Amino acid sequence: MDVVYVDNNATTRVAPEVIEAMLPYFGQWFGNPSSMHTFGGTVGRKLQEAREKTAAFIGAQPEEIIFTGCGTESDSTAIHAAIASNPEKKHILTSRVEHPAVKNLFEHLSKKGYRTTFIPVDRQGRLDMEALEKSLTEDTAVVSLMWANNETGVLFPIETIAPMVRDRGIVFHTDAVQAVGKIPMDVKAAGVDMLSLSGHKIHAPKGVGALYVRKGVKYSPFLIGGHQERGRRGGTENVASIIGMGRACELAADHLKMQSERVRGLRDKLEKGLLDAVPKSMVNGDRENRLPNTTNISFEYVEGESILLMMDRLGICASSGSACTSGSLEPSHVLRAMGVPFTAAHGSIRFSLSIYNTEQEIDFIIEKLPPIIAKLREMSPFWKP
Amino acid sequence: MDVVYVDNNATTRVAPEVIEAMLPYFGQWFGNPSSMHTFGGTVGRKLQEAREKTAAFIGAQPEEIIFTGCGTESDSTAIHAAIASNPEKKHILTSRVEHPAVKNLFEHLSKKGYRTTFIPVDRQGRLDMEALEKSLTEDTAVVSLMWANNETGVLFPIETIAPMVRDRGIVFHTDAVQAVGKIPMDVKAAGVDMLSLSGHKIHAPKGVGALYVRKGVKYSPFLIGGHQERGRRGGTENVASIIGMGRACELAADHLKMQSERVRGLRDKLEKGLLDAVPKSMVNGDRENRLPNTTNISFEYVEGESILLMMDRLGICASSGSACTSGSLEPSHVLRAMGVPFTAAHGSIRFSLSIYNTEQEIDFIIEKLPPIIAKLREMSPFWKP
Numbered sequence: 001m002d003v004v005y006v007d008n009n010a011t012t013r014v015a016p017e018v019i020e021a022m023l024p025y026f027g028q029w030f031g032n033p034s035s036m037h038t039f040g041g042t043v044g045r046k047l048q049e050a051r052e053k054t055a056a057f058i059g060a061q062p063e064e065i066i067f068t069g070c071g072t073e074s075d076s077t078a079i080h081a082a083i084a085s086n087p088e089k090k091h092i093l094t095s096r097v098e099h100p101a102v103k104n105l106f107e108h109l110s111k112k113g114y115r116t117t118f119i120p121v122d123r124q125g126r127l128d129m130e131a132l133e134k135s136l137t138e139d140t141a142v143v144s145l146m147w148a149n150n151e152t153g154v155l156f157p158i159e160t161i162a163p164m165v166r167d168r169g170i171v172f173h174t175d176a177v178q179a180v181g182k183i184p185m186d187v188k189a190a191g192v193d194m195l196s197l198s199g200h201k202i203h204a205p206k207g208v209g210a211l212y213v214r215k216g217v218k219y220s221p222f223l224i225g226g227h228q229e230r231g232r233r234g235g236t237e238n239v240a241s242i243i244g245m246g247r248a249c250e251l252a253a254d255h256l257k258m259q260s261e262r263v264r265g266l267r268d269k270l271e272k273g274l275l276d277a278v279p280k281s282m283v284n285g286d287r288e289n290r291l292p293n294t295t296n297i298s299f300e301y302v303e304g305e306s307i308l309l310m311m312d313r314l315g316i317c318a319s320s321g322s323a324c325t326s327g328s329l330e331p332s333h334v335l336r337a338m339g340v341p342f343t344a345a346h347g348s349i350r351f352s353l354s355i356y357n358t359e360q361e362i363d364f365i366i367e368k369l370p371p372i373i374a375k376l377r378e379m380s381p382f383w384k385p
Numbered sequence: 386m387d388v389v390y391v392d393n394n395a396t397t398r399v400a401p402e403v404i405e406a407m408l409p410y411f412g413q414w415f416g417n418p419s420s421m422h423t424f425g426g427t428v429g430r431k432l433q434e435a436r437e438k439t440a441a442f443i444g445a446q447p448e449e450i451i452f453t454g455c456g457t458e459s460d461s462t463a464i465h466a467a468i469a470s471n472p473e474k475k476h477i478l479t480s481r482v483e484h485p486a487v488k489n490l491f492e493h494l495s496k497k498g499y500r501t502t503f504i505p506v507d508r509q510g511r512l513d514m515e516a517l518e519k520s521l522t523e524d525t526a527v528v529s530l531m532w533a534n535n536e537t538g539v540l541f542p543i544e545t546i547a548p549m550v551r552d553r554g555i556v557f558h559t560d561a562v563q564a565v566g567k568i569p570m571d572v573k574a575a576g577v578d579m580l581s582l583s584g585h586k587i588h589a590p591k592g593v594g595a596l597y598v599r600k601g602v603k604y605s606p607f608l609i610g611g612h613q614e615r616g617r618r619g620g621t622e623n624v625a626s627i628i629g630m631g632r633a634c635e636l637a638a639d640h641l642k643m644q645s646e647r648v649r650g651l652r653d654k655l656e657k658g659l660l661d662a663v664p665k666s667m668v669n670g671d672r673e674n675r676l677p678n679t680t681n682i683s684f685e686y687v688e689g690e691s692i693l694l695m696m697d698r699l700g701i702c703a704s705s706g707s708a709c710t711s712g713s714l715e716p717s718h719v720l721r722a723m724g725v726p727f728t729a730a731h732g733s734i735r736f737s738l739s740i741y742n743t744e745q746e747i748d749f750i751i752e753k754l755p756p757i758i759a760k761l762r763e764m765s766p767f768w769k770p
Contacts, residue, residue: 003424010420011621014411022411026399026590035395036693037702039388069454069592072610072620101610101619108609200621205411207454207592207623224493225457225486234486235457236396236585238592241626308421317422 003315004361006270008201009150009178009294009352010319014244015203021247022205025240033237034228043239050246054210057249058195059186066211066229067242071177071198072101074211075144077222077233078194079105082142082171083114085218089141093117095127095156096337102144102175103333115139124286125154125338133164142171147179147195151334151350152285153294155179162191171217177201177209181252182259182291193217199241203354204248208241255355263353264292266362270351271295273366278373279385284340284348293353296335298344301383302376307349310372316365319350343382388700389746391655393586394535394563394679394737395704399629400588406632407590410625418622419613428624435631439595442634443580444571451596451614452627456562456583457486459596460529462607462618463579464490467527467556468499470603474526478502480512480541481722487529487560488718500524509671510539510723518549527556532564532580536719536735537670538679540564547576556602562586562594566637567644567676578602584626588739589633593626640740648738649677651747655736656680658751663758664770669725669733678738681720683729686768687761692734695757701750704735728767 005013025043033044051062068074079102083092094106096118110116117135120128127145136143143165147158158174165172173194179185181202187195194217199208213219213232225234275281280300299307304320311318320332331345340348351365377383390398410428418429433447440447453459464487468477479491481503495501502520505513512530521528528550533540543559550557558579564570566587572580579602584593598604598617610619660666665685684692689705696703705717716730725733736750762768 003422005424007417007420007422007425010425011415011417013415016412019408019411023404026404026407027401030396030398031702032392032396035392035702035704036690037388037392037697039390039700039702040392040395069458069623070620072608073454075610076608099610100612104611104619105609198621205623205625206621207626223457223461224490225460225484226489227485234461234489235455236583236591238454238590238626240590241592241623305421312422315424317416317420317424319420 003317004364005317006351006353006357006361006365007317007319008354009350011200011206012203012354013356014205015248015251017251018204018244018247022240022244025243033239034226046243047237047239050242053246054249057253058180058197058212059188060212061215063230064212064215066213066232067237067245068209068211068233069207069238070209071175071196071201073222074196074198074209075101075175076105077211078173078196079142079144080222081194081213081219082173083109084220086141086171089139091115091117091137091139092141093119093132093135093143095119095121095145097121097125097149097334098144098146099150099175099177102146121337123339125149125152125284125334126286126289127156129157129160132161136165136168136170140168140170142173144173144175147174147176148182148291149285149334150178151332152296153178153291154285155183155289155291158192159190166191166193178291181255182293184256187212187214199245199248202248202252204245205241208238208245210245258355259292263355263357266357266359267293267295267351267353270353270362270365271297273362274369277366277370281373282344284335284338294350296348296350298340299347299349299373300344301380302347302373304347304349306376307347307372310376311369314368316368319352320348388702389749390702391736391738391742391746391750392702392704393739394735396585396591397588397739398741399590400633400636402636403589403629403632407625407629410628418624419611431628432622432624435627438631439634442638443565443582443597444573445597446600448615449597449600451598451617452622452630453594453596453618454592454623455594456560456581456586458607459581459583459594460486460560461490462596463558463581464527464529465607466579466598466604467558468494469605471526471556474524476500476502476522476524477526478504478517478520478528480504480506480530482506482510482534482719483529483531484535484560484562487531506722508724510534510537510669510719511671511674512541514542514545517546521550521553521555525553525555527558529558529560532559532561533567533676534670534719535563536717537681538563538676538737539670540568540674540676543577544575551576551578563676566640567678569641572597572599584630584633587633587637589630590626593623593630595630643740644677648740648742651742651744652678652680652736652738655738655747655750656682658747659754662751662755666758667729669720669723679735681733681735683725684732684734684758685729686765687732687758689732689734691761692732692757695761696754699753701753704737705733
């Protein structure tokens, strides 16, 4: 199947270099890193290397990295650790545009007796910093804010937020699943307490994630079991995928410049091409402070699902809102929080690129999509040209 | 490295057929199963096939299977679901010989206000059924008992226990991580409410597990996030590993006869060979009701760690107690619960075979190990020949 894959915020192709790094750890070096024998110990050393690579990529120490099963587990672990370590505090704070991994957990905790604040965003998806500052109290256990939005790519000013939160003695966690690998990142410079990342967004496989926990931050395990990860996360380590993740972090470091130049260039070309060719189209989200690979475009008076289906016939893979909330006909909670009008939110498409996309693919979309929109609008009862 | 690997209860080689099944889902069919496009949908269908295969292997319906990140996550999910669904009940029950995934979680819950009962076992590792029955109360939220012990292979009579527990309106969970694939299993015939399994114990990769939840059993998610697994476990599915797990379940079904005949024959040969050649050696655990692949042998008056090191030089990979608790010099909690004398518990070695072991490997161990024991005993201050 020949596809034009511009859905990299949903998931990414595993890099050939990553597959190569993983392969020996399935059938050949399959030992348990906890075993006493050399065969297991060899695997343990490779695990440590992967930990060092992952840590180095975000400016952390190896022992500050806990490998998990996915970004969602990283988020749950961070938020649970923060509230378990501050049992007297009953207020938790996030934004209205978080990924379901944080949003749904906050809604769950709200039913369990936590007072929850969801900070609003403006029309451009920018966080209301004043509301944030006003909402921080002595009772606040944790603030969890995403670094980059998965649907729009809009960046929150984490470097400004982190010290503001931590100065008040509040734990600060950031879900950086979409930001990692697309923009430079240094957890020390940013000053965050905890940071979630996910393998399958950076060309490692699905089923592996990591959580950075700054040395000194109080911690309590979410997955309780064996002594793995220094007693911070039970369960036999996902060896091959963790080794893949280490390799993916090395590659991502090498590719950061490519992200900010080539990928950004392709994204901008796609965006301009579509906006120029399609009337009543607009970009959702702050175009200045945004991931280089993402554009979220509303084509008014058409259904996003219909656009996706028509593109799908041509092999173009994109997304309307987050894949994690698909199956629902409601407009995305992110675009609603931004106040995007109903007619525009319904017709929004997220294009998310990777280093594997080509100029030809972008040209193909710019050629094929505008006639699709025109055709769908002809059938729409709301469209008045 | 040429190894004789008899540590299959710690982890197993990923089967070549499993690697073959997984490979296309890294670099080629890498879509997100939640995506609306055909490319993602194709992956979603393969995921469903894997679910059907996994379910069929244990006699479940596909929708009764929830894929997780590991056996530990399955155990945590089951126990949390049971107590979250029965918030008024404050008593939980397990045995003294569980895997750390259950044991440590119970100890944690005991600190959180739960009354916990750890049912003892006898000298053969058999559960005290009378104590179990007497301990069940109206306040009991969940009973969690392993199907097969990871250190001794001793089987608990799950088919007898499950109805006894469920008849009293108590949720029954079994950690079947070590039993699955080694003995025939039918969750309906056994009558369990929830059952944990792990991929890497049945020749699938590390980092994937499953939880069977019987239709009708009250459930509440542990990992809260996206709508994956019908809203029962958030997080992008570990696609390649889940597909590998489905294939591993098919293979395991084909190999059940081989487990009960060839693997059992090799294990019995190894056991007899070592007991005959080494004085003051004995098998720990009920030899009748035991996994066909496991033998736990105590060589009195020697340190298990020293035996392991000497075997390691010859490339023989075995274990003293569970790999999940290694690094500790304490004798195994399982052997202590069985009342194995200190001098014997310290010198216990677990040999756990798989279908990949050969007669030659068994002969090699029978030839090489007895002289090692003799040499170590010569150096022991406690040994009087």
